[in-house]
Amino acid sequence: MNPAEAVKVRKRLNTYNMVANLSWSVVCLLPVSVFCYSFLSGKLFCIFLLLSMLSVLLPKRFLNQLSVKRTKRFYQKAGVVFINRFTQNGAIINRLVRKKYPAYKMIFKTDYSINKLLQQTYMQEKFHCLLLLFFIFCSVCAFMENKAVWAFVIIITNIIYNFYPILLQHYIRMRLINLDKKNAYAKKTVAHSKAKPSSKPVVF
Secondary structure (H helix, E strand, O other): OOHHHHHHHHHHHHHHHHHHHHHHHHHHHHHHHHHHHHHOOHHHHHHHHHHHHHHHHOOHHHHHHHOOOOOHHHHHHHOHHHHHHHOOOOHHHHHHHHHHOOOOOOOOOOHHHHHHHHHHHHHHHHHHHHHHHHHHHHHHHHHHOOOHHHHHHHHHHHHHHHHHHHHHHHHHHHHHHHHHHHHHHHHHHHHHHHHOOOOOOOOO
16 A cells, blocks of 8 residues: 555544544433533532543553453453444444555554554543543432433443443453464564574475
């Protein structure tokens, strides 16, 4: 893929991702926004927000522990693979981009590309952890104020907008780590084959 085509691909991909993000954000953030505006005091809103922001300080080691020992089968059964079809950089968006640009690849099998995407998963997970906590605080507040319908709506949107995206980051990270291991093994195999003299006879 030449540089000019790569720029066009990036623009198209950004547009598709923007539409997907905007759609999910409007659907899932609107209910909690209306609830906060209508029933939550400014003081309580700030307290919930500040407490939620503490999740940004979570170390990578802790985030990795949350997904330890989970397999691809677990994520498939949990519906994470299905949800991934409708997210940014998901299956549907990648299919639309490849329909126009068949040479497009989301991941290049290089250490830089894999590491870059790994760092993105941590950023995305911390963002959704922040919102997950904020939504939980709001739903608890709604229950305490005898607003069960509001609490139920916030819980459902929290699962869709935050809980599943967090699992999705774990799933993506698992795949990237496995890919990185395969790359390391391939490099090691190539280096070993170069260092070791061939035992096969030379045929002229």
